[in-house]
Each structure stands twice: as structure tokens, then as C-alpha cells.
Amino acid sequence: MCGIVAYVGPKDAAPILLEGLQRLEYRGYDSAGVAVVASKALKTRKVKGRVADLAAVMPARFKGTTGIGHTRWATHGVPSDVNAHPHLSSDERIAVVHNGIIENADALRQRLEGEGVKFLSETDTEVLAHLVSRAVEETDSLEDAVRRALKSVVGTYGIAVVDAQRPGEVVVARLGSPIVLGIGEKEMFAASDVAALVRYTRQVVHLEDGELAVLKADGFHTFGGDARETAKEPLTVDWETANYDTGGYEHYLLKEISEQPDTIARTLRGRLDDRFHVAHLGGLNMDARETRSFKRVKIIGCGSAYYSGQIGAQLIEELARIPADAEPASEFRYRSPVVEADTLYVAISQSGETYDTLAAVQELKRKGGRVLGIVNTVGSAIARECDGGVYLHAGPEVSVASTKAFTSTAAAFALLALHLGRVRDLSPADGRRICEGLRALPDQIKEILTQEEHIRSLAHKYAASPGMMFIGRVRGYPVAREGAQKLKEVSYVHAEAYPASELKHGPLALIGPEMPTVAIVPDDEMLDKNLTTLGEIRARSGRILMVGHRETDQADDCIVVPKNQNELDPILLSIPLQLFAYHAAVALGRDVDKPRNLAKSVTVE
Ligand code: F6R
Numbered sequence: 001m002c003g004i005v006a007y008v009g010p011k012d013a014a015p016i017l018l019e020g021l022q023r024l025e026y027r028g029y030d031s032a033g034v035a036v037v038a039s040k041a042l043k044t045r046k047v048k049g050r051v052a053d054l055a056a057v058m059p060a061r062f063k064g065t066t067g068i069g070h071t072r073w074a075t076h077g078v079p080s081d082v083n084a085h086p087h088l089s090s091d092e093r094i095a096v097v098h099n100g101i102i103e104n105a106d107a108l109r110q111r112l113e114g115e116g117v118k119f120l121s122e123t124d125t126e127v128l129a130h131l132v133s134r135a136v137e138e139t140d141s142l143e144d145a146v147r148r149a150l151k152s153v154v155g156t157y158g159i160a161v162v163d164a165q166r167p168g169e170v171v172v173a174r175l176g177s178p179i180v181l182g183i184g185e186k187e188m189f190a191a192s193d194v195a196a197l198v199r200y201t202r203q204v205v206h207l208e209d210g211e212l213a214v215l216k217a218d219g220f221h222t223f224g225g226d227a228r229e230t231a232k233e234p235l236t237v238d239w240e241t242a243n244y245d246t247g248g249y250e251h252y253l254l255k256e257i258s259e260q261p262d263t264i265a266r267t268l269r270g271r272l273d274d275r276f277h278v279a280h281l282g283g284l285n286m287d288a289r290e291t292r293s294f295k296r297v298k299i300i301g302c303g304s305a306y307y308s309g310q311i312g313a314q315l316i317e318e319l320a321r322i323p324a325d326a327e328p329a330s331e332f333r334y335r336s337p338v339v340e341a342d343t344l345y346v347a348i349s350q351s352g353e354t355y356d357t358l359a360a361v362q363e364l365k366r367k368g369g370r371v372l373g374i375v376n377t378v379g380s381a382i383a384r385e386c387d388g389g390v391y392l393h394a395g396p397e398v399s400v401a402s403t404k405a406f407t408s409t410a411a412a413f414a415l416l417a418l419h420l421g422r423v424r425d426l427s428p429a430d431g432r433r434i435c436e437g438l439r440a441l442p443d444q445i446k447e448i449l450t451q452e453e454h455i456r457s458l459a460h461k462y463a464a465s466p467g468m469m470f471i472g473r474v475r476g477y478p479v480a481r482e483g484a485q486k487l488k489e490v491s492y493v494h495a496e497a498y499p500a501s502e503l504k505h506g507p508l509a510l511i512g513p514e515m516p517t518v519a520i521v522p523d524d525e526m527l528d529k530n531l532t533t534l535g536e537i538r539a540r541s542g543r544i545l546m547v548g549h550r551e552t553d554q555a556d557d558c559i560v561v562p563k564n565q566n567e568l569d570p571i572l573l574s575i576p577l578q579l580f581a582y583h584a585a586v587a588l589g590r591d592v593d594k595p596r597n598l599a600k601s602v603t604v605e
Contacts, residue, residue, distance in 0.1 A: 004158055077123050206384065256397055352383050358381050459582075489598060548573075
């Protein structure tokens, strides 16, 4: 997805913009550009390609202490130098970078062309540059000109704008696409993602939808949709630049898989109570009476977040005995859901910016639903929109494929289920069992990670298959779904996930030597049934890679993981599948951290 960086202060803007853009590379993009204001003129460079390509064409003297930069992911118009941002007004006075989509761009373009404006690019963004340029003639404030221009726009945007006539000023605005301000010492930054800021400052302010901000070296002012000034409290982010380095690993994906003993420990830290065997979740903002009042739990999220929600629903049903289910937020938001007062809604998001999930939360709030967020990114849009929630504290996830956020979300659900269970019928003994199980997870994950070489060799063995089937029963089913998702997104090997019980109702037709099966076979009440299914697959000459708690000769290959409590086993069973997908992708020479066609956070519809 596109990225924005802006700077105003005493230093040269260009190196700061390039560094910020580099930090946003992980989100995926096809072109990059910067504009700086110098001596009441704009200097611009933009290229199709990487930030390194942009740096290569920057002249040694590219002075200017106010500037904006962008990485573009093409939507309107092909990736090209011309379509790359920033886009300029015809008189080269205004420069704009934009994330999001302007839905009425064609109509605006026609109108402006009718008035004699010449367009250079095919982008929707260029209309903004011309609209601001027209408005700035009629007002003596850039802020007002941007506000006027945005009034004609239908769609979503995060924008940053500079005016050659106003060095020392950047205006940013947000509607549906994130903008975060970074507060420095006599300098200000803005970006679409905290990642671009952490090298320079930890003090940030998130803009709300409809807000606009004016940045100058000595500070910032924010304004709501009604142009009234808004009061903002800066947040301190605890993410570090080290989170955005590969730290000696070949890929972020492997680094983030390997971090999980630590990230799970951070999700649990300070939240387990050994005296009463309960979980302390201070951010829920609910008293015990309210916590007891819910009759149902509905969980929403997208992609891997949704699959972790399926694990969460299972945990809540098992431990709290409240009916719970998970649904893709991208579907939920469109089907006019019935919102009930006695249902607790839980939204999951690593980025906190996924548009489908945000829109679903907003729909729930409009209808009076009580929504908790399980979110990794502190202060993100989804976190702000929810009534309360649980932060994962897993640190930023850089690789496009989610791993550590997935397991931390499952662990956060275990805490929530324990909390909901202990104000209901879950006994202290069962509470203790779950607390002990959760505490054991980090060491057990370390043990799984020692098997990396074994898993690598299996990934090499199976990577050439045209497709793979992933199966699991009950607790194993979401694990199978996430395993298939990981494999297909990073290795592009076709992978299907099915409940093992459904195999004979259709997909068994696919089984044969060409379609190996990854079977999730935990040592739980489903063990015998799962072993019978393995027999059925073998009878059709299907090859089997089993992931479970003990070896079986029903499978061709086995990955054995340590046993935890039945309810918590899905967290551990997921980890070999992450390593399997990673090594399959490496074996096939894929762009592991930035798989084709995917972006880290999907902030568009
Ligand atoms: C899969 C993956 C995606 C995300 C999904 C939701 O590896 O990364 O499926 O899980 O786009 O993203 P967040 O959690 O940021 O809302």
C-alpha cells in the first residue's frame, strides 16, 4: 500500500524523507518520489521503482527544509515516473502526495479540463493538486485551501501538501487512510505509518477521520471537519528502529517467527494472576457485572486475524461457555448484521488500520454494539474506535505475512476467555490450568524453533507439489486454515483447508499422490477420528505430513510439538506451519517478505 512521509524543521528534508520511505518499503509499492520547498520553488524527483532508484537520481544539492515523500502502489494508471507522487499544480506551486482513492476523480478531472487545466498523469491524485492550487488563489491560508479542495472530493484520503509560497509549512489531512504526526525538537514529521517516524521521535499524534493538521517547525495545530481546532494528547510509542531491521536474519518473516517466545511473553506480561487464577485486562473498561451480562460473543477480523478469531471463539466457548463465533469483517460489514445489546463484539487487527475491519467496527458502533479490540498497533484507528480492548504488545510486524501477531492474538483470546470464564463458571482449578499452560508457551515455542532444520527439509520435499490440502478437526481446523493461508501467500503453492470431518463429503476426490495433506493431529478427544482420516487418505495413495504430539506410522512425515493444555495447543501447532511456509517460499525463490499482489495493511475497500 502507498506510504507518506513529510518533514518540516531546520534540517534538509530529502535525506529524512528517503529514510522514512525506506522504512515504509515493507508495505509494498511500485514507485517513489519526493518534493521539497526551496527559495519559494518546488524541487521534485520521482521514479518508477524502488526508493534506492529514487536516491540514485537525486542530485547532490537538493536543499530544502520542508518536504513530502511518497511510495505509490498503482491504482489509477500504470506504475510510471509520471504517475508517481508527488503531483504538482500546473504552476508548480502546490505539491500533493495521497493515499486512498478519489472516487469522483473522473468527474473532477473533466470539470478541471473544461476549465483549461492540463493533466500530466493518469492518477486520481493529480486533481487534488489542481483543486488546492485553485483554492489557494482565493484564500491566504494553505490549510483553508486544502479544506476547500477536499470539500469537492468523494473517497478516501491521507494527504500531505506543500506550497512553494509557504516554506516551513505542511498541511496533512485524513479520511479513511491513516496519518500520524511525529513531534520532534523544533521539527515536525508526518507519515502514514509510525514505522517512518521511530528513528526520529516516539511522540506521536494520530489524526482522526475528517481531521486536518498544519505542521510547522515549532509545532502543530489540528482541526476537525468543522474547521474548529481540536485538542490532541501525544502518545508515546514503544516501537524501535531495531524492529524495522532484519537483525541478522535473512528475512523479516523468519525473524518474526523466531521472536514468538518473546512476543507471546509480552502479550501475557502482568496479565496473569496466580492468586485467583484470573486474567487482568485493564483495557476492557467493563466491570464484573457487565462482563457477566453478555450472552454471545461475535468476533470479526480479516485474513489471518479472522483465523485467530476462530481460535478465540473456540477458547471462549470452551472456557467461558458463551456461544461465540468468528466471521470475516469484510463480509460482516456488508450484510447489515443484526446487532444485539447482549452480544460482545471483538474486532481483531494487527495494523489497526484494515479498512474492512474498521468499517465493520464503525457499523457496530452506529448500531449501539459494544466492541472490544484486540489490536497490535497502539493508538491505531481500530483501537481508537473500540470501547476498550487488549493490546498485543508484539512489536511491529514488518513482513507482509502475519505470524507473531497471529499467535499473540490467540494468546490474548486465551486471556479474554479466562477472564470471561472466571466471572462465570470456570473453576479456580481450571483457571490455574490455563494460567500454567499460558506461562509454559514461550519455552515450548523455543523448543519448536529448534526443529527448524527438520521443518526446512520437509518444506523442500513438499514445495514442488502442485497443491496441498490442510486438514484439522475442531481446535485443529483454524490451525489448518492459517497453515494453508501462510503457504499460499508466501510460496504461491495452492493450498486448501478443510475440516478433516468434511474430507469425505467432497474434497477426498482431490486426494492422490499429487496432492499431499498436512494433517493437524493434536493429542485430544479427536485423536482417534483424526487417525482414521489419515488411514482414508493413505488408502487413496495420498502423502501425509502430520503435525501433532506424537509420531504415527499413518503419516509419511511427522512434526511433533510439545503438548500444552488442549485449549492452548492451537497456538503451538501453528508455529511449524509458519516455518514450513517460510522455507517452502525460500526454496521456490519467492519474495518472502513482500509476496506478489499483497500489502501489509489493506487500508482500501
Ligand atoms: C496474512 C495477513 C492478512 C492479515 C489481514 C488483516 O498473513 O497478513 O491476512 O491478517 O489483512 O490485517 P490486520 O490484522 O492488520 O487487520
